[in-house]
Amino acid sequence: MLPYGNYYSYFTMYLDFSASEASSMAAEVLADFDASDYPSAELFMVHEFPKFLLNIFAGQMGGPDLDQLNWTNPKYEEVAEIYKEHS
Numbered sequence: 909m910l911p912y913g914n915y916y917s918y919f920t921m922y923l924d925f926s927a928s929e930a931s932s933m934a935a936e937v938l939a940d941f942d943a944s945d946y947p948s949a950e951l952f953m954v955h956e957f958p959k960f961l962l963n964i965f966a967g968q969m970g971g972p973d974l975d976q977l978n979w980t981n982p983k984y985e986e987v988a989e990i991y992k993e994h995s
Contacts, residue, residue: 933964962988
């Protein structure tokens, strides 16, 4: 689920990564969790998932550059831009 203000919505986009990309991203997420003050991984992901999602879209965690994606629907790009503005 993705938070936006007081509203939560399900993230339905399918993300497909190679095993090495997924392993690298998981290591980065775990390192960020270890460095955080969150008492549980669940709380960490509730609050930090949008940041990781944006980093994937922005090409900072193995994903494509946000500006280079071919959006099938302009609303998807708009949502990504909103998350980028609020990160």
